[in-house]
Amino acid sequence: MSELSYSTTSSVIESWERLKRIKNYQEVAGVTVFQRLFEKCPQARVLFGFPIDIDTNSSELLQSKRFLTHAAHMMDMMDAALSMFLGPDMDMLHEIIDELADKHRRYGVTAPMFPVLGEGFLLALETHLGESFFDNKMKEAWKETYSLLSCEMINAMSK
Template structure:
């Protein structure tokens, strides 16, 4: 699925990601904001991280959790690595996305959480970068790119769920 992205789509995504990378502590800021948005959309996702489902996502509990903060930053680093692989290492990227899909299925992530994560990512970027950078064209490019990346993950996730 990632193979089908156009040069223009990839360019829009990479340019906006580069703008995000220029923000001080972008990994922590983007990661925490992304997960807060995800938890707003999918309270059940909190359980996957050992948080009670009724936890206020805007409390300091999440921000002060070293384990959680490390995971949030790791996710941003993984997105960064994935974006750097668009184009030159597309086959390897597809293999990595498949492996991540299976891994997330084993951890109890639900298939519908992938789209919620994508929406949370785009919302977090829009908050941090503003609509000047995250305009309609860029947001559409992100939806397309994230959809392709997560599509490869979901493909393997479904196989895992079916026992294949």
């Protein structure tokens, strides 16, 4: 996996730590991420056991324990991945990515869903941190970081 510049790493860490200060950030930001995924990839709704035509703003979705739990879990996984990716635990990260890739492949997740999920992360960060903090420099740092992580996952899914 490629290395990130100090500037990129520090921007990602700074913004992620700020996001984590928001009460219930896992659920709050996770819902934003998955709403974007469900809006742009309706077939993802079915993977979570929802009808393909469910309204992404409906209370049926937004109050679903399964939806909220998975949204929060995704944010926890991103937190763990960032800690390993931006820290000394790269070998462990590769093992975790391989395991996650195998699970997600079996669930029916496809490579085209990853860029949309990335859009969801950017939207969540911008929405919950504000445009004045989450500026273009920070957005580019996140794009680079997410691209590296998602490419690893996609490559692992194709093994």
